[in-house]
Amino acid sequence: MAKHDPSLDHLFAALGDPTRRAILSRLATGPASVSDLAAPFDMALPSFMGHLKKLEAAGLIETSKTGRVRSCALQPAAFAPAIDWLEEQRALWSGRLDRLDALVMAMAAKTDD
């Protein structure tokens, strides 16, 4: 069994919510203030801040304060463990399908004999 990577738990859990995914998509186009980020959502500010906290805990965003304005910026590198894990899975199952293909080819060749 692969070693347990707790950062993957936080990462995938953070991505499993439509508000948090929409925040990430918005931040992918550039940093934004909390109030600009919150504007499109029909949600109480404490709930919205809760989503930002989860994204920050997963390392997906960083926040900073200048005067009274808190800004958020995407940390694209934090997606890497999720992308890597999915790539690993793809490698595992495509390797298996390649072996199945080879087996079918070998059986077909045998039938041709």
Place this chain on the structure above:
Amino acid sequence: MAKHDPSLDHLFAALGDPTRRAILSRLATGPASVSDLAAPFDMALPSFMGHLKKLEAAGLIETSKTGRVRSCALQPAAFAPAIDWLEEQRALWSGRLDRLDALVMAMAAKTDD
């Protein structure tokens, strides 16, 4: 804002657990019976079945029964929405970085004039 895709909620939530990720990695190498799948885990069977149910609800595995044996098989196509969403994010932020690069180059060229 992008349209809400509830299947992404289930998918990412299903991936946010180490037991469920280990089950998927095991099934990536081929189908297995529930008892074979459960063997490496120090977990009561009802809890383990709960994990299988979440994977099945997310479409990531399919189960079938032959006699008394229930088998599980991976459904690799079900990973696609998660992979697609992550690729979209990468396209968004790398597009932004490309535009920043172009801006820096344009500014540098202007300085050379």
